[in-house]
Amino acid sequence: MPITVLIVDDEKDFREALCGRLRVRRFNVLAADSGEAALGVLREHPVDVVVLDVRMPGMSGIATTRAIKHSYPLVEIILLTGHGSLDASLEGMALGAFDYLLKPARIDELVYKVQDAYSRKTDQEEKIRRLQFSTDRRDSGE
Numbered sequence: 298m299p300i301t302v303l304i305v306d307d308e309k310d311f312r313e314a315l316c317g318r319l320r321v322r323r324f325n326v327l328a329a330d331s332g333e334a335a336l337g338v339l340r341e342h343p344v345d346v347v348v349l350d351v352r353m354p355g356m357s358g359i360a361t362t363r364a365i366k367h368s369y370p371l372v373e374i375i376l377l378t379g380h381g382s383l384d385a386s387l388e389g390m391a392l393g394a395f396d397y398l399l400k401p402a403r404i405d406e407l408v409y410k411v412q413d414a415y416s417r418k419t420d421q422e423e424k425i426r427r428l429q430f431s432t433d434r435r436d437s438g439e
Contacts, residue, residue, distance in 0.1 A: 300391040300415045301343060305361065306350040306377065308382045311401075313391040315348070324411070326362045332356030336364055344372055346414045349408065350400075351378040359389050366393040371421055373414035376404060 302324050306312040315324060316326045327342055329335040333356050335347065344351065351358035362374055376397035378386040386397035395414040398407060 298327045299323055300411060301302045301327065301345045301425055302411055303327045303329060303330065303335060303338055303342075303347045305329045305347060305351040305353075305358075307331060308350075315404075315407075319408070319411075322404075322408055332358065332361030332364070335361055336368075337366065339372070341367055344369075345418055346395075346411050347358055347374045348411070349374055349376055349389075349394075351376050351389065351427070352395075359392065361383055362389045362392050362394050363389075371418055373418050375410050 302319055303317070304312055304315050304326060304329075306315070307330050308343065314329055316328050327338050327344065329338050331353060335349070338344070339347075339387060349358050349361055353361075356364075358376060362376070365372055370393070374389070376386045376389045376394050376396040377400050378397055379400050383399075386394075390397065395417060396410055398410060402423045
């Protein structure tokens with residue numbers, strides 16, 4: 298099953314190019330042009346990893362990170378940042394983002410980060426399943 302990635306960036310050309318490059322590499326890719334739109338996509342579609350621009354008009358990448366982690370704590374976030382917003386990326390990581398990359402990110406580096414973030418997500422989901430299984434067994438008296 299392919300990894301589902303949500304690309305969130307207000308720069309249309311950059312967003313579309315990134316989506317195309319990830320689709321060629323067999324990722325299932327969704328896109329949003331703002332933090333608000335990203336939250337709407339997440340309500341409608343299961344997503345594994347969000348690639349999120351830190352600097353966007355309206356809802357910032359940091360505010361979007363906070364909202365995603367509040368409502369979808371297992372979704373991993375990779376922040377895209379320019380040199381001038383490195384502090385914001387570190388703040389995003391403190392809020393639970395997986396990692397950050399400087400724009401423009403090399404596609405092979407982004408692919409590696411997405412795969413790594415997905416591995417962390419699936420590891421967390423497996424831990425939760427094991428915990429639920431052991432709790433269910435204990436509750437049933439096994």
